[in-house]
Amino acid sequence: MGSVKINIPCLDPPKQDQQDSSSKTTKETKKIIDKKQQSVKNGGVFVGFKRLIQGIKKFAKEDKNRMIIFSLKVGFAILLASLLILVQSPYKVFGNDVIWSVITVASMFEYTVGDTLNKGVSRVLGSLLAGILAVAIDQAALHSGPVAEPYIIAVCLFFFGALITSVVKLRPSMEPYADGFRTILLTFCVLVVSGYRVGHPVKNAVSRLYLIALGGLVAAFVNVLIFPTWAGEELHKNLVDDFESVADSLEECVKKYLEDDASDQPEFSKTVLDEFPDEPAYQKCRSALDSSKKLETLANLAKWEPPHGRFRHFRYPWAEYVKVGTVLRYCAYEVKALHGVLHSEIQPPHDLPTAFQSEIRKASHQAAELIRCLGKDIKDLKHTPQTALQENLHTSTEHLRHTTFTSSSDSSTASSLATFTSSESTAALSLATFTSLLIEFFSRLDHLAEAVDELAKRAKFKPC
Numbered sequence: 012m013g014s015v016k017i018n019i020p021c022l023d024p025p026k027q028d029q030q031d032s033s034s035k036t037t038k039e040t041k042k043i044i045d046k047k048q049q050s051v052k053n054g055g056v057f058v059g060f061k062r063l064i065q066g067i068k069k070f071a072k073e074d075k076n077r078m079i080i081f082s083l084k085v086g087f088a089i090l091l092a093s094l095l096i097l098v099q100s101p102y103k104v105f106g107n108d109v110i111w112s113v114i115t116v117a118s119m120f121e122y123t124v125g126d127t128l129n130k131g132v133s134r135v136l137g138s139l140l141a142g143i144l145a146v147a148i149d150q151a152a153l154h155s156g157p158v159a160e161p162y163i164i165a166v167c168l169f170f171f172g173a174l175i176t177s178v179v180k181l182r183p184s185m186e187p188y189a190d191g192f193r194t195i196l197l198t199f200c201v202l203v204v205s206g207y208r209v210g211h212p213v214k215n216a217v218s219r220l221y222l223i224a225l226g227g228l229v230a231a232f233v234n235v236l237i238f239p240t241w242a243g244e245e246l247h248k249n250l251v252d253d254f255e256s257v258a259d260s261l262e263e264c265v266k267k268y269l270e271d272d273a274s275d276q277p278e279f280s281k282t283v284l285d286e287f288p289d290e291p292a293y294q295k296c297r298s299a300l301d302s303s304k305k306l307e308t309l310a311n312l313a314k315w316e317p318p319h320g321r322f323r324h325f326r327y328p329w330a331e332y333v334k335v336g337t338v339l340r341y342c343a344y345e346v347k348a349l350h351g352v353l354h355s356e357i358q359p360p361h362d363l364p365t366a367f368q369s370e371i372r373k374a375s376h377q378a379a380e381l382i383r384c385l386g387k388d389i390k391d392l393k394h395t396p397q398t399a400l401q402e403n404l405h406t407s408t409e410h411l412r413h414t415t416f417t418s419s420s421d422s423s424t425a426s427s428l429a430t431f432t433s434s435e436s437t438a439a440l441s442l443a444t445f446t447s448l449l450i451e452f453f454s455r456l457d458h459l460a461e462a463v464d465e466l467a468k469r470a471k472f473k474p475c
Contacts, residue, residue, distance in 0.1 A: 080238050081240070084120075084233055084234065084237055084238070085117075087233060087237070088120055088229055088230050088233040088234075089113060089116050089117060091116075091229050091233070092112045092116045092225075092226050092229050093113055095109040095112055095222075095225075096109050096110070105218060105221075108218050108222055109222060111219050111222040111223055112222040112223070112225050112226035112229070113226065114226070115134060115222070115223045115225075115226030115227055115230070116229055116230045118134070119131050119134055119226075119227060119230050120234065121234075122240055123242040123245065123309075123312055124234050124235055124240065124242065124315075124319075125241070125243070125309075125311075125312030125314070125316040126242065126312050126315075127231060127234045128315040128316065130190050131227040131230060131231055132315075133188060133190050133194065134190070134191065134194045134223060134227060135220075135223060135224055135227055136191065137191040137192070137195040138194060138198045138219070138220055139220060140195055141194070141196075141197075141199040141202065142202060142216035142219070143216075144171075144199055145202035145206065145212060145216060146202070146206075146212050146213055146216050148164065148167050148203055149202075149203060149206040152167075152207070160207070161207070164203055164204075164207055167203065168200060168204075171196070171199060171200075172196060172200070175192050175195060175196045176196075178192065179192050187311065198219070202215060202216055239319075241313070241316055241319055242309045242312035242313040242316060243313035243316055243319070243320075243322050244319075244320060244322075246310055246313055246329065247332070247389070247390075249302065249305065249309070250306065250335060250336055250386075251386050251389055252295075253298070253339055253340075253343075254339065254382055254386025254389070255383065255386055256295035256298060256299050256343075257296055257339060257346060257382055258380075258382040258383050258386070259295065259296070259379075260296035260343075260346050261346055261375060261379050262375060262376070262379050264346060264349050264350050264353055265349075265371060265372065265375040265449075267353060268349075268352075268353050269368050269371065269372065296347070297347075299339060299340060299343040300340060300344065300347065302336060303337070303340060306332065306333050307333055310329040310330055310332055310333050313327070321392055324471065328466065328469040328470050331462075331465060331466040331470065332466065334462055334465070335389075335459070335462045335463055335466050338455070338458050338459045338462045339459060341455055341458075342382075342452060342455050342456065342459060345451055345455060348448050349445060352441065352444050352445045353445075355441065367411070367442075367446070370407070370411040370414050370415070371411065371446070373407050374404065374407040374408055374410075374411050374449065374453060375449065377400065377403055377404045377407055378452065378456060380400060381397060381400045381404060381456055381460070382459070384397055385459060385460060388463060388467065388472065392470070392472050392473060393467075393472050393473050393474070393475050394464070394467035394472040394473065394474050394475065395475040401457065401460060404453055404456065408450055408454075411446065411449070411450065412450055415443070
């Protein structure tokens with residue numbers, strides 16, 4: 012009986028084909044994933060770079076104080092001073108002492124021209140005085156013999172350092188000249204010690220004085236010629252802004268006092284005294300309260316500046332700006348007191364302030380208008396007599412005083428506070444305090460107008 016053979020096909024080759032196809036699919040999937048990851052990575056870098064550029068543009072727009080320009084000016088001035096080291100010819104002449112010019116630029120370059128010139132003059136004069144003293148000490152120590160020379164130098168360094176430090180720290184009047192005294196101390200110590208070890212004290216002192224003067228000239232010319240920031244203009248702008256802040260804060264405070272019914276008053280606390288997010292004008296007015304030191308500093312720096320811009324005559328009366336700022340600051344104190352009454356725990360009924368609403372609004376509006384006119388005169392460097400506004404304000408003030416504090420039987424309007432105090436003493440006293448502070452504020456504006464008139468006379472404002 013014959014046998015039958017059955018050929019069963021092998022299943023291995025199809026498996027191999029499936030493996031090959033699956034491996035190809037895996038590789039293609041990996042390539043796709045890699046491409047996506049690479050595109051995401053490139054897109055992330057692009058997005059990050061785009062955000063960086065947008066952040067730089069935003070910072071540049073918000074940079075009202077021009078700090079970016081100031082930073083670039085500092086870098087450019089240091090680069091110019093460093094050319095004395097990078098270029099071979101001047102380096103052969105001065106040697107390693109060239110670093111003094113770079114140190115001078117870095118130490119005296121300030122934001123305003125006046126501050127830069129002030130520090131430059133102080134540094135040059137301090138270096139000159141320190142050089143003379145250092146040469147004298149080195150010569151005296153040299154003639155005393157090799158044994159006594161180091162002891163004399165050590166004693167002089169000790170007493171000179173103690174003397175300079177005590178003068179600066181124990182006398183507050185010398186604080187504006189602290190930079191010059193530190194320059195004297197540093198230059199004196201370096202010249203005395205280097206003269207003892209290296210020799211040639213006179214040559215070293217003269218060379219370093221030349222380099223310090225050169226560094227000072229570089230800093231001064233860069234700061235004056237390239238987008239200068241003048242302390243006088245900063246003082247002028249800050250004072251004008253303070254006028255606007257006080258006027259806006261007065262109107263805001265009066266409006267809020269007359270219109271609010273005290274239902275949404277926050278709980279009286281320390282936070283209430285410090286933060287008022289819904290009163291932006293008062294936040295600006297607070298800067299006028301803290302402007303004393305800033306105005307004095309800017310006025311002292313402006314005295315060092317040459318005539319410039321709209322301030323073209325010599326000996327410009329910058330001190331008068333400080334006087335006007337002082338009078339304006341007392342007006343701001345009155346606004347702060349009004350603000351305290353506005354946010355006090357005891358508030359009058361809503362119908363009580365509205366009884367005198369027209370008188371309070373009229374006088375407050377005239378006072379704010381007078382403040383803005385005075386500020387505009389300073390801004391435009393013009394002198395406009397404000398007698399009409401002052402007379403109108405005096406009339407309104409007298410009417411407000413008569414209406415609120417004098418009992419009048421034939422008055423067709425609301426009763427005076429003298430009538431209210433008999434029944435609602437506490438509530439009426441709150442309104443009486445607010446009105447009294449307003450009247451006191453109005454009286455201070457006469458002193459403010461006199462201060463502005465004196466400034467206009469001495470600064471030679473154009474008459475209108």
